Amino acid sequence: MTQLDFQTLLPLTILTVWACVLLIVDLFIPKNRKGITAVLAALGLAVTLSFTILQIGRENSGYSGMVVLDGFSTFVNALILVSGLLGIALAYGYVKRMGLERGEYYTLLLFSVVGMMLMAQAADLIVVFIALELLSIPLYVLAAFSRTSAESEEAGIKYFLLGAFATGFVVYGTALVFGATGTTSLVGIVGSASNGTSSLLLTIGAALILVGFGFKVAAVPFHMWTPDVYQGAPTSVTAFMAAGAKIAGFAALLRVFATAFPTLATDLTDILWALSAVTMILGNVVAISQTNIKRMLAYSSIAHAGYILMAFVPYGNKDIMPISIAAGLFYLVSYVFTNFGAWGVVIALEKSEGKGLEIGDYAGLGRKYPALAAAMTVFMLSLIGLPPTLGLVGKFYLFRAVIAGGYTGLAIIGVVTSLVSAYYYLRVVVTMYMKDGEPTTEREPMLDFTTAFTAIVTVVVSLVPQWLFLLASNAVLKLF
Amino acid sequence: MTAEQIVFLIVALVTLGSAFMVVTTRNLIHAALWLVATLFGVAVVYALLNAGFLAVVQVVVYIGAIAILFIFAVMLTRKDARDSGPQTHKNWWVGALLAVASYLGLSALVLGWSGSSKAAAGLPSGFDAVGQLGEALTSPNAYVLPFEVASVLLLAALVGAVYVAFNRK
Numbered sequence: 001m002t003q004l005d006f007q008t009l010l011p012l013t014i015l016t017v018w019a020c021v022l023l024i025v026d027l028f029i030p031k032n033r034k035g036i037t038a039v040l041a042a043l044g045l046a047v048t049l050s051f052t053i054l055q056i057g058r059e060n061s062g063y064s065g066m067v068v069l070d071g072f073s074t075f076v077n078a079l080i081l082v083s084g085l086l087g088i089a090l091a092y093g094y095v096k097r098m099g100l101e102r103g104e105y106y107t108l109l110l111f112s113v114v115g116m117m118l119m120a121q122a123a124d125l126i127v128v129f130i131a132l133e134l135l136s137i138p139l140y141v142l143a144a145f146s147r148t149s150a151e152s153e154e155a156g157i158k159y160f161l162l163g164a165f166a167t168g169f170v171v172y173g174t175a176l177v178f179g180a181t182g183t184t185s186l187v188g189i190v191g192s193a194s195n196g197t198s199s200l201l202l203t204i205g206a207a208l209i210l211v212g213f214g215f216k217v218a219a220v221p222f223h224m225w226t227p228d229v230y231q232g233a234p235t236s237v238t239a240f241m242a243a244g245a246k247i248a249g250f251a252a253l254l255r256v257f258a259t260a261f262p263t264l265a266t267d268l269t270d271i272l273w274a275l276s277a278v279t280m281i282l283g284n285v286v287a288i289s290q291t292n293i294k295r296m297l298a299y300s301s302i303a304h305a306g307y308i309l310m311a312f313v314p315y316g317n318k319d320i321m322p323i324s325i326a327a328g329l330f331y332l333v334s335y336v337f338t339n340f341g342a343w344g345v346v347i348a349l350e351k352s353e354g355k356g357l358e359i360g361d362y363a364g365l366g367r368k369y370p371a372l373a374a375a376m377t378v379f380m381l382s383l384i385g386l387p388p389t390l391g392l393v394g395k396f397y398l399f400r401a402v403i404a405g406g407y408t409g410l411a412i413i414g415v416v417t418s419l420v421s422a423y424y425y426l427r428v429v430v431t432m433y434m435k436d437g438e439p440t441t442e443r444e445p446m447l448d449f450t451t452a453f454t455a456i457v458t459v460v461v462s463l464v465p466q467w468l469f470l471l472a473s474n475a476v477l478k479l480f
Numbered sequence: 481m482t483a484e485q486i487v488f489l490i491v492a493l494v495t496l497g498s499a500f501m502v503v504t505t506r507n508l509i510h511a512a513l514w515l516v517a518t519l520f521g522v523a524v525v526y527a528l529l530n531a532g533f534l535a536v537v538q539v540v541v542y543i544g545a546i547a548i549l550f551i552f553a554v555m556l557t558r559k560d561a562r563d564s565g566p567q568t569h570k571n572w573w574v575g576a577l578l579a580v581a582s583y584l585g586l587s588a589l590v591l592g593w594s595g596s597s598k599a600a601a602g603l604p605s606g607f608d609a610v611g612q613l614g615e616a617l618t619s620p621n622a623y624v625l626p627f628e629v630a631s632v633l634l635l636a637a638l639v640g641a642v643y644v645a646f647n648r649k
Binding site: 002005009016020023063064066067102104107108111112114115118126127130131134137140144145147156 | 635637644
């Protein structure tokens with residue numbers, strides 16, 4: 001192993017070792033003080049984050065081309081680590097309140113983060129597969145973490161079965177791609193494909209891989225599990241799952257398709273176009289009829305997967321690609337902060353045994369808890385894409401990239417579905433301010449801090465978005 | 481007919497017969513034991529193909545670990561190891577039809593392939609397959625990264641499984 005290999009995966013190695021050590025340290029922490037494990041896990045993520053930031057500007061590949069380090073992976077890894085930190089912050093008080101406080105929660109979360117980071121760096125289909133599993137298996141367990149609740153167990157088993165099925169698609173696709181090209185390395189695949197061995201087998205393999213990733217990022221028509229799992233899983237897990245699995249899934253999808261399958265762009269662009277359009281339409285339309293806030297946010301997360309998929313449609317076009325990737329990354333950042341904030345508000349109102357999760361329970365929030373209601377308003381506006389929030393800026397960059405790529409129709413669908421989505425997001429706002437009620441919330445310092453922090457980021461960064469877009473633009477995919 | 485072919489035929493019959501018993505016997509423990517016999521038959525086929533290492537792995541992993549795990553799981557979760565429900569689905573003939581069709585289709589494909597009647601080229605003498613496999617799994621220039629990450633993955637899965645299965649009161 002050379003030093004370069006080591007350097008490529010330095011943050012990931014640190015986090016893996018940290019998670020393994022934490023597993024042992026956790027044994028010595030008394031049962032009623034598992035908050036210490038949470039703090040140690042967060043510390044691990046913070047240390048990893050600082051090492052990730054130190055890697056900005058580095059570009060190399062390691063382990064004989066199995067993993068790469070480039071601007072794209074560094075950006076995505078930083079975002080994943082921030083999601084992990086926010087996920088722990090949301091969970092800190094919540095698991096204690098719900099009687100779920102166990103050290104395994106945090107170690108499993110760290111293992112899942114390791115899987116996500118590896119997804120962002122994987123440059124070989126075998127590594128993609130293993131990273132996908134390392135990401136998913138802890139998430140299956142976390143979804144079922146509330147052992148006393150039947151919904152949580154249902155969520156876990158559903159996510160596990162459908163997730164295993166999705167993994168099957170990825171493996172089958174990988175096998176067909178290997179059969180068509182004789183290699184699993186992304187660079188090798190494109191080399192073999194441009195030699196003219198491009199074949200039906202390769203296209204089918206790529207399509208199967210797309211199906212598997214479609215499951216993971218909850219794109220229609222592979223979204224069936226999302227509402228049940230998001231509703232049944234403990235809310236802090238849902239928040240982390242919605243953000244982390246999406247970031248990692250999209251990062252790997254982008255790298256695999258942009259690096260290995262550019263020759264198939266003519267076939268796949270139309271499929272991606274249709275996936276994106278259907279996901280936006282179905283997610284937003286079905287969300288209208290939801291009365292449970294967790295289900296509503298689940299359909300909202302499906303809809304946002306559709307928006308992010310827009311950034312993939314022009315992936316074969318070399319001129320549009322850079323701004324399209326930058327727009328997609330920017331949108332992911334905006335989604336992560338808005339998502340964690342909105343779920344934070346949900347956690348603040350949630351009571352034990354699944355009470356306090358109906359939209360009607362938010363009545364009177366504006367009068368009784370003006371700060372919390374104001375934060376929720378910010379998140380709802382951001383999810384719609386209205387000023388002054390990151391959601392607006394994200395959608396603006398995204399639609400601009402798609403129109404520049406010549407897919408005006410898709411942009412129009414995006415705008416229209418955003419208008420549709422205003423109906424159900426604003427209904428929450430209307431309920432909070434216009435209806436009378438006596439909501440009670442949980443005051444937890446970490447939760448208040450997270451909600452306030454994400455709300456402030458959502459508003460302030462939207463006023464000066466250029467630097468973030470510049471960062472995203474510099475996060476280029478690199479071929480080795 | 482050479483001795484090898486006779487051995488192969490016997491092993492194949494035993495393997496198929498015990499595989500049949502796996503799905504027809506009503507006692508789950510018996511089914512698991514028949515599965516052991518089936519897996520052992522496959523190991524012998526590997527040995528006949530000169531794939532000694534694979535044969536050993538087959539015995540150690542599939543019989544030694546997986547089949548035993550099945551038996552453990554059955555004994556830990558079921559009070560009664562007998563299955564009393566009907567053994568066939570009402571659409572069994574569709575499944576049978578599909579199975580026969582796949583068999584005929586695959587046979588036609590294999591027989592139609594020119595390579596199926598040729599003898600495979602022998603390995604060069606002194607070819608160290610096990611050594612090469614080991615190096616491929618542990619060399620940084622090959623697959624050490626997926627290999628190591630797989631162990632982390634198994635650790636995470638183990639922690640998760642213990643959490644889910646452990647019954648706390």
